[in-house]
Each structure stands twice: as C-alpha cells, then as structure tokens.
Amino acid sequence: MLAPLVTDPSSLRHGHEPLFLKTPASLDHTLTMPASAEPNSGSTPTTASDNDDTAWSRDVWLLLAARFVRMSAFGSSSLVLALFLSALGQTPVQVGRFLTLTLIGDFLLSLLLTFVADSVLGRRNTLRLGALSMLLSGLVFATTTNVDYLLPAAIFGVISPSGGEIGPFRAVEQSILATLVDKQHRPALFGWYVVTGAYAASLATGLGGLLNRFVQGGSKESSMVYYRGVFVWYALMGLIKLLLSLSLSQRCEAATFRNAPSPSASSQSQTEASERDPLLPGSNTSATTEHEEQGFSHARFTLLCSLFAIDSLGSGMASQTLTSWFLSRKFNAELASLGGILSLALLVSATSNLFSARLANRLGLVPTMVFTHLPANIFLAMTPLPSSLGLTSAMIVARAATSSMDQAPRSAFLSAFVPDHQRTRVLGLVNTVQTLAQSAGPSLTGWFADMGSMGWAFHMAGLLKIGYDLGLLAAFSAVN
Structure with missing residues (x-):
C-alpha cells in the first residue's frame, strides 16, 4: 500500500522564519526534514523518501556549481572579446556584426535544444551538449586568430559576447529547480541562483584584469597571448561544467521523460496506473498546475515577451563587453583598470541580489522587478555624460547596485504561471x-x-529599458 505524501505548512506559521528568506543550507535542511520530525504530522518517514531528498539537495548544489563555473567563463571572456577582435584588425562595425551573429547563433542553439529538452534529449543531455559546445568554442578561440574560423565557432558554439547568460543553460536549469521546489520557495532559490552567477562573473572579471596587470608587456603580441589564455580558461570551465552535468540524477528530468515506460513494461504500467488513480482522485500536483495556469493567457504571454525583447535590446547595446570597449575608447583605460571597475560592479550587483527575495515578499514580484530596475536604467542612460573615468565608473557601479535585482523575481514570476510539463519550452522560448x-x-x-x-548607444539603451519598466508596471502590476 502506498504511504500518503504529507505536506505540512506549519513551518510558515507559529512565528517560524519564512522558508523563502532562508539560505540554501537552511532551506535544504527544512525541505528535507523527515516527516516524523514535523509536529503533529502523523506520518512515518520512509527510506525511499529520504533517498529522494538526498538526491534533491545534491542536484541543487550541482546546478549551482555548474552556474558558478559557467558564469566565471562568461565573465572572463566578455572582458576581452571586443578587444580581442579589435586587435585582429576588425573595424567597429565588424566587431558589432561579429557579436550580433554570435547572439543569433546562440538564439538558434537555445531554441532548438530547449524545445527538445523534455521530450527527446532529456534535460541532463541538453546541459551536457551545451557544456561540450562551450569546450569546443573555447578551444577554437584559443588556437586560431583567423576570423573565418572564429565566426563559425561563435555562431554554432557557445561564446558569451555580453558576460550574461546565453545558450540553453538557464532555461533548463531553472525548469529543473522549479520542479524540485514548491512555488513559495522559488524566489529565494532563484535569488541564490542569480547571486551565484553574479559572484562568479565578478571574481573572474576581477582576477582577469589583475592577471593582465602582471603579464601585460605592452605589445600586441603579449596582449594576444593573454587573450588566448583567457579562452583556454573558458574551455577548461566548459570541461568542468560537462563533468558536473554528468553527475546529475534522474530527478532532474521532466516527468514525461523520466516516467516514459519501456515497451516490455507497458502493460504493467497501465495496471499500476489503474490501481493508483482511485487512491489519488485530486492530487496536489493537478491542483497546483491548474492554479499556476490561471490568469496567464497567450495574449498576455506575447505582451510579456515583447516587453522582455525591448529590455534585451537595451541590454545588448550596453553589455559588459561593449562597456569595456567604450571605456577603452573614450578614456584609453588599461585592461587591468577595466577589470577592476567591472568586477566591482558585478560584486555590488551580486550582493544586492541577496535582498531581492525579501523585497519580493513584501512588495510583490512585479513591483520588485520594476522599482529595482528603473533606477539602474536611469544611471545607464547617464553613463556617457561624465568627462572622467572616475565619475563614469561611479555611474556604472551605481547602475549595478540594482540592475539585476529583478532577475530572481522575474524567474519566479514566470515559473509561477507555467505548468511543469511546459516550463522548459516556455522558459526556453522567453530566453x-x-x-x-x-x-x-x-x-x-x-x-x-x-x-x-x-555614447548615444548607452543613452538609447537606458531609454529602452526605462520603457520596459513602465510598460511592465502598467500591464502586470495587478498580477499576484
């Protein structure tokens, strides 16, 4: 006879600290507590349940480690990518075209892999293919300076031209995390997911600039040696990410992929299903799915994607790579200085994300997304105005203070309305x-x-992103 599954919300009452305000360690401890330890639960813990909880905590930490590794690679490459292409003799227009084609290639790769992740490849294999693409792209960039080879490697592989997330990784990982935790716990977990990536990018950018200060000899040849070393590091991070992806458990797969019966077990599965159905006439999963789909129509989803597109266009015009290039052109700043500035900005951004879950709890998801993002975009529009590197750097750091505090609430906002069996595809489509x-x-x-x-590119980028904030507040402020 099947033991009942009991979910006790007592941890949210009687003065206990809300789960979504806890650190990952305490969150893991709370969610994996045996049923017998819950007051008045009346259920008996089983070995299978304990084993599942152990697998859950291990998978979460593996995914956070994979994000740390990946974002350290993206952060290091974004600091030098535009400078590397410029050193190869590419004009500003050619550099911009190269980065654009790179993003288009990432778009096609993400669209393909996320749409087959749950039904054909599996989520774990999708992450492994993405990591392999990172490894191969890094090796190509580290071993050749021929643009005819670099461009295909950037288009068909995974190279981050912005320092931010690209490829299928975020959609698949967030889909897995949303499956493994309840909706009320997602803001905190997604907050730590964002913080992990931001700290990794900050560390890699800062160390990259510091290392350049020691190895830079002032010549073009020494610069090229340094750039190649960065891409060797990028390839190494791709290899480590591949190994982490190989360690994920079966729990990470979608239910339809994980529970697909083999032909030999088909009749047995049908018999077991018929025996279970009368015992579970109104499961919590069905109720949750029905609740999460309420209020989210195709029209509203299209509007939301349109607003995200406006925001992303602004982000593409003022990415970390382009910001580094802008400071180098306007102030003739050294790479070591650029690394320090951008690393500080990323560090401030990562620290601010620690408070996003608490704000989302008090203000709501959409108000948190808007009221933290809007000041950052005002600073972005003002970034080209100062005439000194110090004041411009202050603008960049001020923008970073709240620029990414919307990411965790945004992930929770999307996950709350998308049923599990569609989540990977929908999040992949958004990305x-x-x-x-x-x-x-x-x-x-x-x-x-x-x-x-x-400088006008940064003015326009700030205005576009401000328009996104105001549009999001007008269209979705009433959404709970």
Whole structure:
C-alpha cells in the first residue's frame, strides 16, 4: 500500500522564519526534514523518501556549481572579446556584426535544444551538449586568430559576447529547480541562483584584469597571448561544467521523460496506473498546475515577451563587453583598470541580489522587478555624460547596485504561471526571444561607435529599458 505524501505548512506559521528568506543550507535542511520530525504530522518517514531528498539537495548544489563555473567563463571572456577582435584588425562595425551573429547563433542553439529538452534529449543531455559546445568554442578561440574560423565557432558554439547568460543553460536549469521546489520557495532559490552567477562573473572579471596587470608587456603580441589564455580558461570551465552535468540524477528530468515506460513494461504500467488513480482522485500536483495556469493567457504571454525583447535590446547595446570597449575608447583605460571597475560592479550587483527575495515578499514580484530596475536604467542612460573615468565608473557601479535585482523575481514570476510539463519550452522560448532581441544591440552600438558617437548607444539603451519598466508596471502590476 502506498504511504500518503504529507505536506505540512506549519513551518510558515507559529512565528517560524519564512522558508523563502532562508539560505540554501537552511532551506535544504527544512525541505528535507523527515516527516516524523514535523509536529503533529502523523506520518512515518520512509527510506525511499529520504533517498529522494538526498538526491534533491545534491542536484541543487550541482546546478549551482555548474552556474558558478559557467558564469566565471562568461565573465572572463566578455572582458576581452571586443578587444580581442579589435586587435585582429576588425573595424567597429565588424566587431558589432561579429557579436550580433554570435547572439543569433546562440538564439538558434537555445531554441532548438530547449524545445527538445523534455521530450527527446532529456534535460541532463541538453546541459551536457551545451557544456561540450562551450569546450569546443573555447578551444577554437584559443588556437586560431583567423576570423573565418572564429565566426563559425561563435555562431554554432557557445561564446558569451555580453558576460550574461546565453545558450540553453538557464532555461533548463531553472525548469529543473522549479520542479524540485514548491512555488513559495522559488524566489529565494532563484535569488541564490542569480547571486551565484553574479559572484562568479565578478571574481573572474576581477582576477582577469589583475592577471593582465602582471603579464601585460605592452605589445600586441603579449596582449594576444593573454587573450588566448583567457579562452583556454573558458574551455577548461566548459570541461568542468560537462563533468558536473554528468553527475546529475534522474530527478532532474521532466516527468514525461523520466516516467516514459519501456515497451516490455507497458502493460504493467497501465495496471499500476489503474490501481493508483482511485487512491489519488485530486492530487496536489493537478491542483497546483491548474492554479499556476490561471490568469496567464497567450495574449498576455506575447505582451510579456515583447516587453522582455525591448529590455534585451537595451541590454545588448550596453553589455559588459561593449562597456569595456567604450571605456577603452573614450578614456584609453588599461585592461587591468577595466577589470577592476567591472568586477566591482558585478560584486555590488551580486550582493544586492541577496535582498531581492525579501523585497519580493513584501512588495510583490512585479513591483520588485520594476522599482529595482528603473533606477539602474536611469544611471545607464547617464553613463556617457561624465568627462572622467572616475565619475563614469561611479555611474556604472551605481547602475549595478540594482540592475539585476529583478532577475530572481522575474524567474519566479514566470515559473509561477507555467505548468511543469511546459516550463522548459516556455522558459526556453522567453530566453530565445530575449537573445534574438539582444543580438541587434551590438550592431547598433558598433554603428554609433563608427560614427564617433558611441555614447548615444548607452543613452538609447537606458531609454529602452526605462520603457520596459513602465510598460511592465502598467500591464502586470495587478498580477499576484
């Protein structure tokens, strides 16, 4: 006879600290507590349940470690990518076109892999293919300076031109995490997911700039040696991520993929299903799915994707790579200084994300997304105005203070309305829409740079992102 599954909400009452305000360690401890330890639970813990909880905590930590490794690679490469292409003799327009084509390739790869992740490949295999693409792309960039080879490697592989997330990773990982935790716990977990990536990118960017200070000899040849070393590191991180992906358990797969019966077990599965159905006439899963689908129509989803596209276009025009390039062109800043500035900005951004879950609890998801994002975009629009590197750097750090505090609430907002069996595809579609819109940004910034007015790209980027904030508040402020 099947033991009943008991979910006791007592931890949210009687003065206990809300689960979504706990650290990952305490969150893991709370969620994996045996049923017998819960007051008045009346259920008996089983070995199978304990084993499942152990697998859950291990998978979560593996996913967080994979994100740390991946974002350290993205952070290190984004600092030098535009400078590397410029050192190869590429014009500003050509640099912008290269970065745009890179994002288009990432868009196609993400769209393909996320749409087959749950039904054909499996989520774990999708992450493994993405990690393998990172490894191969890094090796190509580390071993050749021929743009005819670099461009296909960037288009068909995984190279981050912005320092932010690209490829199928985020959609698949967030889909897995949303499956493994209840909705009320997602803001905190997604917050730590964002913080982990931000700290990794900050650390890699800062160490990259510091290392350049010691190895830089001032010549083009020494610069190229340094750039190649960065891409060797990128390839190594791809290999480590591949190994982490190989360690994930079966619990990470979608239910339809994980529970697909073999032909020999088909009749047995049907018999077991018929025996279980009368015992579970109204499961919590069905109720949750029905609740999560309420209020989210195709029209509203289309509107939301349109707003995300506007925001992503602005992000593409003022990415970390382009910001580094802008400071280098305007102030002739050294790479070591650029690394320190951008690393500090990422560190401030990562620290601010620690408070996003608490704000989302008090203000709501959409107000938190807007009221933290809007000040950052005002600073972005003002970034080109100062005439000194110090003041411009202050603008960049001020923007970073709240620029990414919307990411965890945004992930929780999307996950709350999407049923589990559609979550990977829908989140993948959102990410590919964002990547496609972002891909136009570098070409526009390259065109402004070629005209001698690169600062206008940052003005326009800030205005676009401000428009996204106001549109999101007007259209979705009433959504709970």
